[in-house]
Amino acid sequence: MTQAGFQPFETNLDQEESLAILKAATDGADDGELFLERRRSEALSFDDGRLRNAVYDASEGFGLRAVRGETAGYAHSTELSETAIRRxxxxxxLAVGDGGGVMAPGPRATNTRLYTDQDPMADATFPTKVETLREIDAFARDLDKRVVQVSASIAASLQEVVILRPDGQLLTDTRPMTRVNVSVIVEENGRRESGSHGSGGRTGLTGLIDPAHWQDATREALRIALVNLDAEPAPAGIMDVVLGSGWPGVLLHEAVGHGLEGDFNRKGSSAFSGRVGERVASPGVTVLDDGTIPDRRGSITFDDEGTPSGKNVLIEDGILVGYMQDRQNARLMGVEPTGNGRRQSYAHIPMPRMTNTYMLGGNSAPEDIVADLKDGIYAVGFGGGQVDITNGKFVFSCTEAYRVKNGKVGAPVKGATLIGDGPAAMQKIRAIGNDMALDPGIGNCGKAGQWVPVGVGQPTLMIGGLTVGGSAT
Known part of the structure; x- marks a missing residue:
């Protein structure tokens, strides 16, 4: 039966006509879909005592894809019309050519709901959001006279997705996202240092702009800034390192996670290629990618190809057991898709991407792990990092770290960078804490020019023999 428009949002498209065009586009192909998206977002930033930016953005469009073998044809447009889809x-x-492919079975349906479908931008009025930012600024300055600058931001968005497959299967999802961030700069005796803290997820905005929440975030940003104000130059050399729980899992994400994405492994360009069934980490190390955690930033009800999100074990007790897959790479590798086919928007082709990637906890108490560190660094906060997928080599900068000698946490250190390679680092894990935690909901991941929201997590870990870059003491 003909249905005008596509839920959850109305368009001038006719579903039956759109399906006919999709079938023509994918005739003789292995796979393909019509991806429709509408997105609205709002972001406010307050800096140096005044509202600096207030941005509202709305976009919509479609992406049409046909896949045959290793080749994918993709076209997109902001014009939601049958004429544009025919073009x-x-x-x-062009990617299908003379055809000959066999259409892959569609993804299974799911009724799972991992997050609200309410618009988080409607949780508070614009004046309320501005006043909240103003209150954050004043609160931070009142906490400590050394605060010389405050930056705060509130962001919220709603993405509506419709996926139509050649067999007529229709999938819809409404994805909210929110985030509140606070940064402060402190000054004492001519020295300036900064600290920041943020949180968010696929939730409403109400809890994030509650004073109890943003006051805690502001105190944490100030604490980090004051720690760095007292920091000494970081040592340099090869030493043992203890990583804190939660956000330090970003190192796991970069150094190991990207190397376990299906496309890199199908092409043989990952340091983990062809190693399923081999030991790639110390005993006790279990790493998962899990897009099914309710309300988390990296969670998705189904991926951007329609495959339901999964709780996928990648490394189990140190043994590599699988990769993260989209539909195309899974088919070419003879395995099942894992719900990791993600795209930044309708203007981007999907590829294997992480959701929430984390390491399970172990049996050691965090304080015991630190007490066993004879001479090294205790790193609890990270900034930017880089990784080379082909060999797993990484470089990460620490935003909060401490010198440890004979199990005693000493002075904070500034300018520390951690250098190593993921496969080797995973085999040098000497202790795993019982305090696994996820990050507060602030992660974004870049790959091939596309950015998607992600989550990370881990327990406290001790890794032996990492190279620490800094200023020798």
């Missing part, structure tokens, strides 16, 4: 069909047919 896109002509483009994607």
């Amino acid at each position: 896109a069909c002509e483009t994607v047919r």
